[in-house]
Amino acid sequence: MTEFQCSRFSGAGVDCARGGRLVFAALDFAVEPGCALVLVGPNGSGKSSLLRLMAGLIRPTAGALAWGDEEILKDRESHAGRTHYVGHQEAAKPAMTARETLGFWAAMRGAPGTGVERALEVIGLGHRMDYPGRYLSSGQKRRLALARLLAAPAPLWLLDEPSVGLDRDGVAMLERELAAHCERGGVVVLATHTEIALGSNAVELELGDFTPSREAVLARMAGEVV
Amino acid sequence: MHRFANPARFMRIAERLLPWVSGATGLTLIAGLYFGLFASPADYQQGETVRIMYVHVPAAWMALFIYTTMAVASVSYIVWKHPLADVAAQAAAPIGAGFTAMALITGSLWGQPMWGTWWVWDARLTSVLILFFLYLGYMALVNAFDDPERGSRAGAILALVGFINVPIIKFSVDWWNTLHQPASVVKMDGPAIDNSMLIPLLLMALGFKLYFLVVLVIRMRGELTARRVRALRLVEADV
C-alpha cells in the first residue's frame, strides 16, 4: 500500500455536552502522522463521544478539531474521505454476505472493489466471504467491520473498542494492522479497556483528567442563567 | 439580536418589562372588547354574530404570525446557534396551537348561524385546520425524544420545512375549494369595512400580539429554569 499524505490531527479547547451534561471540557490533544493516540478513562468519561467528535458525527460545544490547519467541520466531505470510523455497531446487514457488505462500504468511499477480497483474507474472513451476515458470529462481524479499514485506504483511523469480541488471533491481527498503518504514516486514535500493543509511538490520553469539576460546571451555568 | 443572546440578561430584561407589557395587554384587550361588543354596530346581514369576527380574525392572524415566529426562531437556531431561539420556538408552539384552536372554534361558532352547520369545508377554515395539524406535529416531535436537545434540533428543521410548505398547502386548498364550488364564505378582504369595525379588529389584533409576548416570555422563563434544574440535578448526581 502507498504512503499517506498525512497531517497532524489535533483539537484545542474542546468541550463536549451530551444530553445537557458536560462530559469533558477544555480538552486538548494532538497526534502526529505515524502515531497512535490511545484514549483511556473510566466509563462515561467520554471516550466514545470524543471519537464521534473526531469523526465529525457530533459537534463540539466549544473548541475545534483540525486536520493540519483545516478545521474538520469546514469541509465535512473531505474529512469523511480521510477518516475511517469503527464504532460499537458493526453495520452489517443480516441479508448481505460479508463480501457484499464490504464491497458496498468500499464503493461508498469511491474505492475500487479489488481490495475487498484481499481485505477479507487479511482480516481472517477469507473462508466466510459468502456467508450472509446473519450467520456471522459477533467476533466475525467485528472482523468484518475492521475489514473496512483495509478495503478502502484512509489516513485517519478512529476505533472504538476495536478488540471487543476478537479472539487472541484477532487481537494479534489487529495489532499487526495498526502497526502497519502507523508505519505508512497514518494516524490512529483508539479507545480501549484491554491491552493492545502499539509500540513506542503511541501516546495515552487520560480522559478522566478533563472531566469538569462541580465548581466548573456551576460557574459555566452561572454565566448562562441567572 | 445578540444583545439578548445571554439567557441571564434575557431573564433580567424580561423581569423588568413583563409588568408593563402585561398591563398594556389587559388595557388593549379590554378596549378591543368594549369597541367590539358595545361600541360597534351589528352587521345588517349577520346581526350580532358578526362580533365573533373580532376574536376569530385576529386569532387566525395570530396562528400564522406565531408559526412565522417559530420559523424565524428556527432559522436563527440552525444557522446562528442562537441559544434562546430554540427555547422561543418551543415556547411559542403551544400558544400558536391555542390561537389556531380558537380560530377553528370561533369559525365553527360563526358558521353555525351563517351556514346552519358547525363545520363547512371552506378554504380558509380548512387551511387553518391543516396549520393546526402542523402545530400538533411540531409539538409531538419536540417532545418525542429522551434527549431534549435532539427534540430542539429536529423541531427546528420541521418548523422550517413546514413553513416553506404553508404557502403550497394554502394554494392547493384554495385550488381544491374553487373546484368544489365553495359555500358562500364571509369575505373579510372586501374594501367596505367601516372604521367602527376596523378599530376593534385592530385593537384585538394588537392585544393578542401583546398577550402572545407576555405568555411567550413567561414560558421561556419557565423552560430556562427547567433547564437549569435539570443541569443542577445532573451536577448533584455526578458528584
Added chain:
Amino acid sequence: MSAFWALVGRDLRLALRQGADAVMVLMFFVIVVTLFPLGVGPEPGVLERISSGIVWVAALLAAMLSLDRLFQADYDDGSLDLIVMTPAPLELVVLAKCLAHWLTTGLPILIVSPLLGVLMNMRPDAFWVLLAGMALGTPVLSLVGAVGAALVLGSRRAGVLVALLVLPLTIPILIFGVGAVEAAVGGYGARPHLLLLGAVLLFALPLCPWATAAALRQSTT
C-alpha cells in the same frame, strides 16, 4: 456518483431479499381500498365518484407505512453513521435512498393503482391520468417522507409520529392528484393539475434532500 449507485443497488438488493416488506405495503394499499366498497356500499355510481380520492388516500397511507424502512434499520445497526460519513455530498446520498425507496414502494403502488381503479369502478379513460399523477406524485411522497423519517430517528413511537408529521405536508399531492383524475373524468383536461404536480416535484427535489441531510446529521449525536 459511485456512492449513489452503490447505495441504490444495496437498498434494492436488501428490499429484494427481504421482499416480504415491500409486498406487505402493497397488500396494505389493496386492503385499504377494498374496505371502502364494504364501508360505503357497492353502488357503482358512488364508487366511481370517490374512486380517485380513495386510491390516492390509500397510496398516501401505504407510503407512510413504508417510511420506517428508509433509515430506521441503518440507524439501528450503525450503518447510518457510515452513510453520513460518506465522502460524497449527503444530499446526493439521500437522493439515492429516496430513489431506492420509490422503486420499492412508489413504483409498485403506481403499477397496482389502475387495478384498484377497476375495483372502484373508475372510468377507464382516467387510468392514464391516474398513472401520470402517481408517476409525478409518488416520488414526492418518498422525498417528503424521507424528511419525516430522518427527523423521527431515535424518538419514541417513531412509526406513528412520522405519519403525523408527513401527512399534512402531502395534502397538495392529494389535491392535485385527485384533481387531475376528476378533471379527466369531467372532460376539462388534466393538464394544469399534472403541471402543478410536476412543479411540486421540482420544488421537492432539491429542498427535501437538503432538509433530510440536515436531519440525518443531527440524528447521529
